[in-house]
Amino acid sequence: MQISRIFAPITNPQTHIPMRREAFKMFLNPGQKEEYKRRHANLFPELRRLLSESGVRNYSIYLDEDTNTLYAYQELEGDGGSQDLGATEICQKWWAYMADIMKTNPDNSPVSIPLPEMFHMD
């Protein structure tokens, strides 16, 4: 079971569509919890559509309030995420909008660090 995971693509146990899971962390500026939530409750509809069309599924972001670290979890369907979403105008607009409350790179993208998977159980 563990070994087959290394060689075979993972399949969503419900839809049987090939997918993969990803987690990463980002950094929120202190005191911006409510503002981050508010902006995400009003995510640009065009960005939501773009993410969805790109295969991004079951995308959740949590906050570690002790360290202002954001933990993101998402599932990527098909070749989801392999497109360079960051090259799109709508994504760059979102990054510029969010840049005042997050730790960012020079191109406004949020500093984002992938996290290795330790365990998974369907």
Next chain:
Amino acid sequence: MQISRIFAPITNPQTHIPMRREAFKMFLNPGQKEEYKRRHANLFPELRRLLSESGVRNYSIYLDEDTNTLYAYQELEGDGGSQDLGATEICQKWWAYMADIMKTNPDNSPVSIPLPEMFHMD
């Protein structure tokens, strides 16, 4: 949409079974990444069965290597997780087994801090 989420139970978009999502952090002792992975690749089959029967689904654990923080994500089906799994013999056996490589409470349970959800997109 956001408002209905507060009052109505969330439903798995694929199975339409009521579920909820949870994330929490735990603390790994330094230098124990490979040991943590190894033990979880060999999770007690009885514990795996107990989790599954308790409604725990899509359970992933990631490691933030900069801080030795473990970040767990899981979905709980039905009234999953409301049972006190910690009262079971198999769970206590697992906690005792894991206690030498994690930050634990006096009863051997891992120190576990829930993380608030900032964003979700199906």
